[in-house]
Amino acid sequence: MSAIKRIGVLTGGGDCPGLNAVIRSVVKTAIYQYGIEVIGIKDSFLGLIENRMIQLGNDDVSNILTLGGTILGTSNRANPFDLSVKEGNTWVHCDVSSKVVGHYQKRGLDGLICIGGDGTLKVAKDFLTLGLRIIGVPKTIDNDLSETDVTFGFDTAVANATDAIDKIHTTAQSHHRVMVVETMGRYAGWIALYSGLAGGGDVILIPEIPYDLNKVTHNIRERVKRGKRFSIVVVAEGAKPKGGDMVVKKMVEGSFEPIRLGGIGIKLADEIEELTEIECRAIVLGHIQRGGTPTAFDRILATRFGNEAVHLMVNGENGLMVSLKGNELIPVPIERAVGKRKEVPPNSPLIAAARSLDISFGD
Amino acid sequence: MKQAEGEIKRIAINTGGGDAPGLNAVIRAIVLSALNRGWECYGIRDGYNGLFLPEEYPEGGMIHLTRDTVRGIAHLGGTILGTTNRGNPLKYPMKGKDGKVYEVDRSDEVMEGFRKHKIDALIAIGGDGSLSIANAFARKGMRVIGVPKTIDNDLDKTVITFGFDTAVSFATEALDRLHSTAEAHRRVMVVEVMGRYAGWIALNAGVSGTADVILIPEIPYDINKVCEKIIERKRIGQKYSIVVVAEGAKPIHGERSIIAKEIGRAERLGGIAERLAQEIQDLTGNESRHVVLGYLQRGGTPTTFDRLISLRFGAAAIRALEQGQSGVMVALDPPTVKYVPMSQVISRMKTVPLDCDTILTARDLGICLGD
Numbered sequence: 239m240s241a242i243k244r245i246g247v248l249t250g251g252g253d254c255p256g257l258n259a260v261i262r263s264v265v266k267t268a269i270y271q272y273g274i275e276v277i278g279i280k281d282s283f284l285g286l287i288e289n290r291m292i293q294l295g296n297d298d299v300s301n302i303l304t305l306g307g308t309i310l311g312t313s314n315r316a317n318p319f320d321l322s323v324k325e326g327n328t329w330v331h332c333d334v335s336s337k338v339v340g341h342y343q344k345r346g347l348d349g350l351i352c353i354g355g356d357g358t359l360k361v362a363k364d365f366l367t368l369g370l371r372i373i374g375v376p377k378t379i380d381n382d383l384s385e386t387d388v389t390f391g392f393d394t395a396v397a398n399a400t401d402a403i404d405k406i407h408t409t410a411q412s413h414h415r416v417m418v419v420e421t422m423g424r425y426a427g428w429i430a431l432y433s434g435l436a437g438g439g440d441v442i443l444i445p446e447i448p449y450d451l452n453k454v455t456h457n458i459r460e461r462v463k464r465g466k467r468f469s470i471v472v473v474a475e476g477a478k479p480k481g482g483d484m485v486v487k488k489m490v491e492g493s494f495e496p497i498r499l500g501g502i503g504i505k506l507a508d509e510i511e512e513l514t515e516i517e518c519r520a521i522v523l524g525h526i527q528r529g530g531t532p533t534a535f536d537r538i539l540a541t542r543f544g545n546e547a548v549h550l551m552v553n554g555e556n557g558l559m560v561s562l563k564g565n566e567l568i569p570v571p572i573e574r575a576v577g578k579r580k581e582v583p584p585n586s587p588l589i590a591a592a593r594s595l596d597i598s599f600g601d
Numbered sequence: 602m603k604q605a606e607g608e609i610k611r612i613a614i615n616t617g618g619g620d621a622p623g624l625n626a627v628i629r630a631i632v633l634s635a636l637n638r639g640w641e642c643y644g645i646r647d648g649y650n651g652l653f654l655p656e657e658y659p660e661g662g663m664i665h666l667t668r669d670t671v672r673g674i675a676h677l678g679g680t681i682l683g684t685t686n687r688g689n690p691l692k693y694p695m696k697g698k699d700g701k702v703y704e705v706d707r708s709d710e711v712m713e714g715f716r717k718h719k720i721d722a723l724i725a726i727g728g729d730g731s732l733s734i735a736n737a738f739a740r741k742g743m744r745v746i747g748v749p750k751t752i753d754n755d756l757d758k759t760v761i762t763f764g765f766d767t768a769v770s771f772a773t774e775a776l777d778r779l780h781s782t783a784e785a786h787r788r789v790m791v792v793e794v795m796g797r798y799a800g801w802i803a804l805n806a807g808v809s810g811t812a813d814v815i816l817i818p819e820i821p822y823d824i825n826k827v828c829e830k831i832i833e834r835k836r837i838g839q840k841y842s843i844v845v846v847a848e849g850a851k852p853i854h855g856e857r858s859i860i861a862k863e864i865g866r867a868e869r870l871g872g873i874a875e876r877l878a879q880e881i882q883d884l885t886g887n888e889s890r891h892v893v894l895g896y897l898q899r900g901g902t903p904t905t906f907d908r909l910i911s912l913r914f915g916a917a918a919i920r921a922l923e924q925g926q927s928g929v930m931v932a933l934d935p936p937t938v939k940y941v942p943m944s945q946v947i948s949r950m951k952t953v954p955l956d957c958d959t960i961l962t963a964r965d966l967g968i969c970l971g972d
Contacts, residue, residue: 405900
């Protein structure tokens with residue numbers, strides 16, 4: 239029999255549709271299959287630093303399957319090894335990891351399920367050496383985590399972005415405009431590629447393929463020659479011109495992701511309008527991509543992930559991340575998954591398919 | 602409302618200004634109603650450009666509209682005729698010899714175009730800008746019926762315009778999505794919606810989407826009142842807030858945020874949300890983000906409500922022509938459709954009355970309106 243009697247669960251980093259579905263699956267599996275307790279930790283690792291935790295029962299997780307966000311709250315500035323604390327007007331960094339270990343032990347936790355992206359999982363990995371038992375669940379709408387084919391939240395983000403592109407299509411067509419749609423995705427182009435393909439984009443610009451502005455405008459002009467006086471350009475927030483840099487919106491002190499990308503859409507729209515003299519508008523999809531109810535696909539994936547995480551925990555595993563390979567759940571060491579980004583391979587079959595439809599990648 | 606003389610054989614349809622969900626449904630209803638009376642239908646491309654700039658349309662600036670052309674379009678967003686915000690023939694922007702851009706009146710060329718194409722009547726689908734233009738043609742002797750179109754719902758003399766319900770539905774859905782993100786991160790989300798100088802979209806979407814603060818142009822806001830509300834919510838344990846702001850909202854004693862003003866077109870509002878989010882973050886210390894819904898509000902498939910209104914408006918426009926009316930706009934006066942002189946419509950904008958039921962509802966629910 240397993241020695242596991244009580245486990246903690248936390249959600250870290252940016253919110254992501256499906257987080258509540260994972261929490262629900264963890265709680266139900268723990269209670270119904272194994273009869274163990276689940277403690278919900280508030281606001282990522284902040285809850286362990288500040289001892290803010292609640293016991294989760296079946297009632298707490300009923301009716302949350304369809305909800306976006308996370309009932310536990312989250313934070314993307316909660317690294318206990320390097321916590322930024324504001325003292326007056328200056329930020330100071332301190333290591334409060336011992337508080338986390340203390341509260342973990344005091345609460346009698348036998349393990350911790352960490353649902354998060356690269357930043358959260360890196361922190362989780364470092365706690366392994368301090369004696370915490372941890373199982374990771376990969377989460378990011380950007381789909382940029384390696385060692386798993388896909389993460390939950392991505393499908394919803396793509397569906398939301400595609401929906402938006404559909405709406406923009408009609409306006410672009412009616413006004414004969416070039417519409418530049420900026421999607422999320424950080425340093426990877428997954429959301430832009432998938433939503434661009436699904437939404438019938440004419441140009442898709444992703445960080446993995448630096449673009450040449452002249453190639454982009456050439457494609458738009460060719461369409462005009464064919465009688466298509468509008469074009470849809472889907473651009474990932476991390477896209478950059480050949481030999482150029484990504485557009486940084488601002489820097490956020492104390493965050494897992496201090497560099498906030500954004501602004502490429504507006505820049506590109508101005509440039510295209512100047513070069514082609516076709517009216518051009520930019521739309522930044524922003525947070526509406528990550529909010530809202532998860533798609534059926536994401537709900538199922540999230541449910542499977544939560545379920546598997548509890549199985550692994552109870553089976554005495556430690557330091558593993560749940561992962562999807564094909565249709566199989568295959569755990570991998572957390573350390574193997576973090577620190578390297580899963581990018582769109584430029585030779586991906588999806589890119590090849592797009593190219594044969596005459597979609598331009600600006601190269 | 603004068604009675605127009607002469608038999609109608611051929612009519613033209615024009616769509617002007619920003620696109621709105623439901624335009625294609627109006628076009629469909631007009632064409633089918635006209636064809637059923639034995640009238641011919643032509644669609645003018647891109648506002649009036651197809652008529653007075655024929656050189657730009659080698660394949661023809663006038664589209665012959667048949668049953669086939671309008672089949673399966675009632676549910677499509679946009680307009681099959683195309684539209685433009687820069688095609689006002691009364692104030693057409695043209696480059697002078699000195700390189701500067703001037704506004705030139707080219708309405709006589711449009712009138713000439715009507716004669717050349719043997720157009721007996723015009724149905725103009727548009728907002729106040731487009732209807733002002735249409736009214737000018739009516740005064741020059743053209744038989745004209747207007748159909749009100751604006752997602753902003755700021756047209757006077759009609760209870761509602763098509764496109765508005767779709768815009769509000771989308772904005773509400775966006776607010777629903779942002780709620781979960783705002784709550785998960787304990788953030789203030791400032792959401793900028795369209796509406797020009799009227800607060801209809803912000804008010805209706807804000808109330809439906811359970812916003813905590815709604816700022817509309819009709820009520821200049823006090824930033825301190827907005828922050829008080831956010832801090833008060835925090836005090837009672839609600840660590841996040843949703844602020845909906847109309848693009849035309851402005852602070853007490855302050856100015857609207859304007860993106861651009863170009864000759865030959867209306868000024869473009871925008872930027873208020875970004876400004877407001879920064880101010881709220883500075884004053885409350887609460888992390889704040891802004892989202893601009895922008896063009897997503899006017900795109901996409903019209904709601905059932907908008908489709909039905911559009912079809913009713915289109916058919917009513919043809920009935921008006923048949924009755925010999927001209928210079929009037931179709932208007933909704935539930936449960937019926939009526940006709941009002943266009944001159945009355947374009948003289949003023951319909952803004953949100955401060956004592957209207959939705960404002961009272963918002964206040965009763967404890968929503969802060971910034972005053």
